[in-house]
Amino acid sequence: MKHVFSTLLLAILILPRICSGQDRLATVDLKNNYWYKNSIIYNLEVGVFKDSDGDGRGDFQGLIQKLDYLSSLGVDAIWLAPFQPTPGKDDGYDVADYYTIDEKLGTGGDFAEFIYQAEKRGIRVIMDLVINHTSDEHPWFKNARASKNSKYRDWYIWSEKLPKNHDEGMVFPGFQTGVWKLDSLSGEYFYHRFYDFQPDLNFTNPAVVQECQRIIGFWLNQGISGFRLDAVPFIIEIPKTGTEKPKLDYKFLTDIRQFAQSRKADAAILGEANVTPEENENYFGGNGDGIQMMFNFFANQHLFYALATGKLDPFKKAIRETKRIPEASQWAHFLRNHDEIDLGRLTDKQRQEVYDKFGPDTSMQIYERGIRRRLATMMGNNRKHMELAYSLLFSLPGTPVIRYGDELGMGDDLRLRERISVRTPMQWDDSKNAGFTTADTAFRPVIDFGEHSYKKVNVAQQRRDSTSLLSWTTDLIRLRKSCPEIGLGNYKLIEAGSPFIFGIQYELAGETLVILHNFSDKPQRSEFTMNGNPLLMDLINKNDQKPNAGKHTVNMPGYGYKWFRVAKD
Numbered sequence: 367m368k369h370v371f372s373t374l375l376l377a378i379l380i381l382p383r384i385c386s387g388q389d390r391l392a393t394v395d396l397k398n399n400y401w402y403k404n405s406i407i408y409n410l411e412v413g414v415f416k417d418s419d420g421d422g423r424g425d426f427q428g429l430i431q432k433l434d435y436l437s438s439l440g441v442d443a444i445w446l447a448p449f450q451p452t453p454g455k456d457d458g459y460d461v462a463d464y465y466t467i468d469e470k471l472g473t474g475g476d477f478a479e480f481i482y483q484a485e486k487r488g489i490r491v492i493m494d495l496v497i498n499h500t501s502d503e504h505p506w507f508k509n510a511r512a513s514k515n516s517k518y519r520d521w522y523i524w525s526e527k528l529p530k531n532h533d534e535g536m537v538f539p540g541f542q543t544g545v546w547k548l549d550s551l552s553g554e555y556f557y558h559r560f561y562d563f564q565p566d567l568n569f570t571n572p573a574v575v576q577e578c579q580r581i582i583g584f585w586l587n588q589g590i591s592g593f594r595l596d597a598v599p600f601i602i603e604i605p606k607t608g609t610e611k612p613k614l615d616y617k618f619l620t621d622i623r624q625f626a627q628s629r630k631a632d633a634a635i636l637g638e639a640n641v642t643p644e645e646n647e648n649y650f651g652g653n654g655d656g657i658q659m660m661f662n663f664f665a666n667q668h669l670f671y672a673l674a675t676g677k678l679d680p681f682k683k684a685i686r687e688t689k690r691i692p693e694a695s696q697w698a699h700f701l702r703n704h705d706e707i708d709l710g711r712l713t714d715k716q717r718q719e720v721y722d723k724f725g726p727d728t729s730m731q732i733y734e735r736g737i738r739r740r741l742a743t744m745m746g747n748n749r750k751h752m753e754l755a756y757s758l759l760f761s762l763p764g765t766p767v768i769r770y771g772d773e774l775g776m777g778d779d780l781r782l783r784e785r786i787s788v789r790t791p792m793q794w795d796d797s798k799n800a801g802f803t804t805a806d807t808a809f810r811p812v813i814d815f816g817e818h819s820y821k822k823v824n825v826a827q828q829r830r831d832s833t834s835l836l837s838w839t840t841d842l843i844r845l846r847k848s849c850p851e852i853g854l855g856n857y858k859l860i861e862a863g864s865p866f867i868f869g870i871q872y873e874l875a876g877e878t879l880v881i882l883h884n885f886s887d888k889p890q891r892s893e894f895t896m897n898g899n900p901l902l903m904d905l906i907n908k909n910d911q912k913p914n915a916g917k918h919t920v921n922m923p924g925y926g927y928k929w930f931r932v933a934k935d
């Protein structure tokens with residue numbers, strides 16, 4: 367009894383001190399196993415990040431040299447684009463061997479060193495897992511073609527005759543004419559949802575599923591913390607069901623999640639599936655036993671509509687419709703990624719409005735649904751608009767994923783084919799080839815023209831300028847990290863008194879955040895009420911807001927953003 371009293375007394379004495387200011391959050395259980403819920407994920411391609419040996423291509427040793435840069439930016443996890451041996455016809459998304467490192471990027475030893483150095487800085491590594499298809503140069507496929515009796519024959523999907531719907535369901539319309547290709551060797555057609563050099567694996571074959579588990583086990587053993595699972599809807603689609611809408615095998619997702627966690631308890635899987643919110647529930651699984659994290663493509667395309675037009679309703683609806691997810695699940699939010707912005711779920715009219723603003727020239731558009739530009743060029747380098755977009759990304763309910771170079775405002779090169787336009791080498795400084803390589807020629811050209819040339823946009827220059835986009839992004843990441851409510855708390859959208867203002871409120875362990883974004887380029891006034899009329903502490907500009915006559919009135923500049931935490935007495 368005495369013991370209980372003294373503990374209580376101690377709690378009464380100590381708690382008020384812990385509970386002042388930001389320290390209050392120190393008392394919150396941050397659920398360590400859910401590391402992916404409050405991480406900053408940075409996506410990069412080793413081949414275009416930093417070249418260490420002067421051969422013109424980035425490599426793992428180069429990436430190791432730049433880990434301190436990523437660490438100082440505040441990155442918690444690196445998502446590596448495919449780095450395995452490949453013919454490189456789809457920039458590595460055509461894998462020819464799942465168990466080694468592309469020798470152009472380094473050795474297994476370099477990889478191990480990279481993982482060690484990343485771990486030392488508290489940075490996790492997740493990697494692309496491209497298992498829907500292999501390269502047509504993968505030995506499994508070569509074997510499968512060579513003989514119908516090959517043990518690998520049934521690892522792929524074959525048809526003796528050209529199926530009726532052979533020219534439907536292409537992922538890259540305009541660049542792909544069908545989804546079945548005649549194999550000249552065996553005389554049968556094989557199935558490929560993506561390019562014709564990417565034959566789909568047959569997941570109804572248990573041997574294929576088992577092999578995928580082996581791949582997962584292998585890389586977890588090499589120190590990987592999780593996977594970005596490529597093309598999920600096509601992995602789980604059961605082809606040849608003869609029905610209009612193919613059946614989907616969601617159990618596969620639960621199984622690989624379970625397998626991954628049986629090998630490493632906190633391994634996480636981040637799925638790529640541009641599907642509707644209802645469909646998405648099946649990917650997370652009823653009890654959250656499916657894939658832990660999914661990219662919120664649905665919100666992303668409505669967000670671009672809002673950024674292009676200032677019209678917020680469809681975006682608010684998308685955020686509301688993607689709200690209900692299981693406890694262990696998490697959305698990954700992003701602005702731009704390594705692909706096109708996919709606007710396929712907007713209406714034709716909405717898509718046209720986004721094209722008009724962000725990609726008016728047909729050379730900027732692709733696959734009859736998207737835009738192949740980076741954020742900075744789409745926004746005409748308008749710093750305020752870019753800040754609005756980034757501040758919003760970091761304040762959305764989920765885990766933010768950023769693309770290398772966007773922290774600097776890097777541009778794109780529309781002369782490069784398809785999506786390679788947004789995959790140019792990282793711009794480190796203003797020396798030849800942007801400090802990316804000492805070779806005379808980089809394997810992919812650096813951007814050396816216009817507003818986004820490496821002479822104008824590079825890390826070295828922005829790092830010593832406290833007003834640069836890089837300095838601003840670094841501060842924003844620090845701010846995001848002091849607000850775990852966003853990754854872990856409950857949220858609701860608030861009516862913020864203007865059709866142009868997006869307001870969101872988070873709650874976690876008695877803490878409350880209110881974040882406002884003005885999508886108009888003109889100043890707007892935000893008005894809202896809050897229970898108890900609290901003081902709002904401005905987390906960016908020390909511009910605290912006192913309520914007046916029972917309501918808060920916040921003047922928002924054009925494209926302005928405000929982050930507040932509710933003060934306690």
Ligand code: GLC
Nearest residue numbers: 456459496560596597704705
């Ligand atoms: C995913 C990737 C894309 C790749 C495709 C085929 O959509 O994001 O870059 O081309 O899968 O693997």
